[in-house]
Amino acid sequence: MNEIKEGQIWSYKCRKSEAGSRVTIIKVDDFNNGPIVHIKIEGLKLIEKASGEITATSIEHLPISLEMFKKSVCKVESIVKPTINEGYLHWEKLFNNGKAGAWAVEIANAIELTEETYNL
Numbered sequence: 001m002n003e004i005k006e007g008q009i010w011s012y013k014c015r016k017s018e019a020g021s022r023v024t025i026i027k028v029d030d031f032n033n034g035p036i037v038h039i040k041i042e043g044l045k046l047i048e049k050a051s052g053e054i055t056a057t058s059i060e061h062l063p064i065s066l067e068m069f070k071k072s073v074c075k076v077e078s079i080v081k082p083t084i085n086e087g088y089l090h091w092e093k094l095f096n097n098g099k100a101g102a103w104a105v106e107i108a109n110a111i112e113l114t115e116e117t118y119n120l
Helices: 066-072 086-096 108-118
Strands: 006-012 022-031 032-047 054-065 073-077
Touching: 032 066, 032 108, 054 066, 054 086, 054 108, 066 073, 066 108
Parallel strands: none
Antiparallel strands: 006 022, 006 073, 022 032, 032 054
């Protein structure tokens, strides 16, 4: 496994309909209970069940445990300059107040759960 670094773009074990989807590491935070990898996911097809239409093609920020990140990814494809986004900044404020955490499932499962939440 390659060393995990901010700015890396990885292929991952994605959903069948999203074969071109990739994750970019925005930031890696190291906390007492373990590292959290903050990623942006592009190339998605999040579907609104009522209309059947694609409502989103990316998730701008998704915090995931290092363990689940490593289980999900395949290989580094390129590297870019990492950019902190509003999603991360919002998460950081919530985390510092004990109101946020990180996903403890593989990336594809987190996408599925996110899509289900949009369709509630």
